[in-house]
Ligand SMILES: Nc1nc(=O)c2c([nH]1)NC[C@@H]1CN(c3ccc(C(=O)N[C@@H](CCC(=O)O)C(=O)O)cc3)CN21
Ligand SMILES: CC(C)C(=O)C(=O)O
């Protein structure tokens with residue numbers, strides 16, 4: 038058995054080398070089957086706390102627990118052989134103190150085998166980012182539109198739309214780089230804000246509803262597949278509408294069961310070889 042890490046695995050270090058050279062491709066996943074399908078096509082898989090909204094039907098990400106993130110994270114790492122897997126720290130699991138964040142982030146990495154964690158925050162998360170980074174946990178701060186602040190934002194509202202807010206966000210991104218963040222995720226800002234942030238730091242900036250100038254892009258996989266329809270953020274491009282295709286397959290199955298067309302004997306099991314059956 039090799040003592041080395043998987044040579045084909047994209048790591049936070051690989052991602053850092055990609056900045057300025059090749060766009061970084063990321064998608065979300067919450068389950069093994071989906072992780073397996075998207076893994077060969079992406080550099081990064083984010084196990085997002087959006088799982089609460091997309092899978093569990095909650096109307097914000099606030100109801101997601103550490104146990105949920107660990108369970109979904111473990112499912113995803115089982116399906117991801119290539120991509121760098123990054124797991125969202127859920128609301129309430131990291132905001133209290135750097136110690137609380139380390140205790141929970143270390144559990145996330147220990148129990149899932151993922152490579153890094155992502156946490157939402159402004160300047161109040163700088164100490165935590167430094168604390169985790171210095172202790173071996175790669176951290177990706179999530180800035181701009183922070184869904185865990187939805188109760189204060191009054192909705193998922195676009196951020197950093199004036200000069201002062203853009204300046205503050207660029208300064209925050211630089212502070213996160215100084216604090217040891219290996220990458221930054223920027224969500225839901227003006228295009229100019231995301232472009233200026235990307236130009237202002239030397240770590241990769243991954244955007245969602247941000248800017249084509251970001252070092253990489255991420256979208257929620259169910260959004261690009263048409264498997265989530267509670268709402269459609271303007272930035273979520275739908276590449277296929279799988280809902281009707283799934284409905285069609287299910288309708289055909291239902292019809293065949295009702296008409297007796299399925300199952301046929303091909304789908305049934307015979308007797309074990311040692312069984313002696315006497316006809317009566
Ligand atoms: N399925 C899904 N996709 C996502 O991208 C996503 C989640 N869930 N859950 C967590 C957050 C929430 N996100 C969202 C959700 C809605 C909008 C949205 O509707 N925004 C408005 C603009 C609002 C404004 O600035 O006033 C839009 O028109 O896109 C944005 C981000 C992004 N994240
Ligand atoms: C922006 C995305 C990656 C996210 O944080 C989520 O899906 O929860």
Ligand SMILES: [Mg+2]
Pocket residue numbers: 085086087098125184
């Ligand atoms: Mg998230």
